[in-house]
Amino acid sequence: MPLVTSEKMLADAQKGGYAVGAFNVENMExxxxxxxxAEELHAPVMLQTTPSTIKYGTLETYYAIVAAEAKKAAVPVCLHLDHGSSFELAVQALKAGYTSVMIDGSHEDFExxxxxxxxxxxxxxxxxxxxEAELGKVGGKEDDLEAEADxxxxPMEAKEFVERTGVTSLAVAIGTAHGFYKGTPVLDKERVSEIRKVVSIPLVLHGASGLSDExxxxxxxxxxCKVNFATELRAAYTDAGKxxxxxxxxxxxxxxxxxxGMxxxxxxxxxxxxVCGCDGKAD
Structure with a gap:
């Protein structure tokens, strides 16, 4: 089927109490x-590219590959710009045919x-x-952006942020980090519940590579409602080749x-x- 937006798949996940897996891809394989x-498990899926991946291969190239593969698939596939670093890049992704975009303004102050x-x-x-937007700082390194997970x-800032921006999903910081963890991460999971009480749009977890299934x-x-996986996919692909x-x-x-690698x-x-619970949830 043609590429779909993330709107329905995330709304369905929110209603159904599961999360859509969002996976960063670097190449055709x-x-x-x-x-x-996704096809084998009959799951909806989001494929994502970061600015450094786009710099390596261009928006148009990744769009062409993902659109061609999605067309043959019997499950909903969404192509998402992950950690869009500027308004300009987000607009370029929209023009290239991406069906979901993230703007990451978390390195800016609140306003x-x-x-x-x-x-x-x-x-x-x-x-x-x-x-999708991000509020708070998810630590570690994502492309050229580095942040301390502090x-x-x-929750109340999240409520105001969503009301004033009109974004449709929100990545929240609860102690996760991009990349692999050096120690054992201590997650403030209660904070997810607190944010959920005051924010109606789907919430996103970044930095899930290396977290326990539980x-x-x-x-x-x-x-x-959406969980991002990047680092561990790169490692799995490269380790298989090695x-x-x-x-x-x-x-x-x-x-x-x-x-x-595949x-x-x-x-x-x-x-x-x-683990996300999205298996068997494709339309």
């Missing part, structure tokens, strides 16, 4: 693997974040495309590396979808 996992998020939300609304989202499940129970070269050092065909990513994505 990862796109195929994520969609194959600055509201201003840029509203600007993107207004532009996207005119095209019928949903917008600014958890304030922690992800509890966050979903408390109101998270293992093949270790076992068969004379491997030179990139397709052989792609095949093992298998590793597909298996991981299926595990994560089951």
């Amino acid at each position: 990862m796109v195929k693997a994520v969609i194959a996992a 600055g974040n509201i201003a840029v998020s509203k600007q993107v939300a207004d532009a996207a609304k005119a095209c019928g495309i949903p917008v 600014t958890n989202t304030d 922690e992800v499940r509890e966050c979903v129970r408390r109101g998270i 293992k093949l070269i270790e076992e068969k050092p004379d491997t030179f065909d990139p397709k052989k590396l792609g095949v093992v 298998e590793a990513v597909k298996n991981l994505v299926m595990e994560r979808m089951k």
